[in-house]
Each structure stands twice: as C-alpha cells, then as structure tokens.
Amino acid sequence: MNWKVIKTEAAYQKAIKRTMAIFQAKEGSSEADELALLLVLVKDYEDKYIRLPKINPIEVIKLKMLERGIKAKDLEPIVGSKGHVSSILSGRREITLRMAQRLKDYFQLPAEIFLHTA
DSSP states (O other), X not given: OOOOOOOSHHHHHHHHHHHHHTTTOOTTSHHHHHHHXXXXXXXXXXXHHOOOOOOOHHHXXXXXXXXXXXXXXXXXXXXXXXXXXHHHXXXXXXXXXXXXXXXXXXXXXOTHHHHOOO
16 A cells, blocks of 8 residues: 555544554555554654643552552652642652652552643
8 A cells, every 4th residue: 555644633533543454564565664654654754743641640640549559658759748749749849860760660650741741
C-alpha cells in the first residue's frame, strides 16, 4: 500500500490496524520497511493531534497507596516527616527531585510522573 502523511482519525486507525498486523515482520522484508514507515507516520500524527491528559502526581501516589494498602505513615521513610507527607498529599508542598527519585524506586514508576504538576 502507498502510505501518505496521516491527517484524519480514519487514516490513523487504518495505519494502527496495519501496524498491529505486521508488527512481527521479519527484518529486511518489505513488511519491515512498511512497518518502519508506518511507525514514523503514526508518531507524527500522534505528536500533532493527540494530547494526553496531564498526570497529577499526588493522585498517582494516592492510587498507588490504595493499590498497595499503605498509609501515609508508610511514606515517611521516603518523603520525610509526618508533616512532609501530609503537606505532599494535600498539595501544599512540592515534590522535590530527591523525593521523586525515592518515590520512583518505591512505586517502580518513572520519576517524571512525580515531577509534573497538575
């Protein structure tokens, strides 16, 4: 198929469907070349037209706490004192780079999640 720059949702969906169909293409094959082209076209479309919602780091922390069944006091070794944890969870205090690194390790998530403000 002759692929062109993707400008519509319908063309995007068609490209995604084809990408999934040939995702395991053998290297050096014509399908592998088509896949490489489709990945560029899809990324271009997504960069131009698809906006992901901003991630609220406090909500991520609360969700992970709920998933793991942990309480605010369990974050004290990671974030600091009881007051620090309370201030972070209430949004009164910013998450520092050091806290983001510790939260990343503790929750096994990218540090960038904790560095974005909502």
